[in-house]
Amino acid sequence: MRYLSRIFMALSALCFAMPAFAQGGGAETNWVAITAGFSMAIASAVCGLAQGKAVASATESLARNPAARPGIQFALILGLVLIESLALYTLAIIFLKVK
């Protein structure tokens, strides 16, 4: 897991490095694209954290009380779908505003 997180950190650093190298002198900064990237990153990170928290709580509850599986599983699916849709809202707004 630590190895994976290092790879993702290196990839994110590379994503920031590429536009920095591409900037020429006197060119206007495209703030819309930058803020879109940051908002998507924040939305993805928070939704990922939320999904992790939901899954961790659900698996803990299932391990404690396997008889309550149908209710917990249903609530987990609904929660994950709604959390994913929040990231999708951000993506849709970014596409519609940036395009």
Add this chain to the structure above:
Amino acid sequence: MTDLLQVEPEHQFDDAFYSRAMARIHRFMIALAVVLSAGCWYRFGRWSALGFLLGCAIAYLNFQWLKSGVSHLADRATHRAKRQSGKGIVARFLLRYVLLGAAAYVILTSFPASLRGLFAGLFLPVGGIICEAGYELYTGFTGR
């Protein structure tokens, strides 16, 4: 003692009602996809309707894979899994995003005119859940 262990009839009705919620959400999703695609065709044209339908298909697949992923996870948590590793479950969970992203990329490069319809179609599960919430409210108020 046996009286204490018996479940009351109204609770049995509640359990049966809520256990059918997932099947109802599936039906709501299919109905919404058909009805809204027709409306989209009528209001915005063929390409938007096609994009919406493709978005609905992607969202439906995503929902199915999410459900099966959660089911495997629950099997693992309750020690009912056959011989499936935790890494396999996580890989399948993540592969979902890769496959959906690839499908969305192909659709976007092939039919750029259907972009808005595609994004609208991706919210199909939310629509299904909202319909289910409305149905539960209705049954709660009417007492059926």
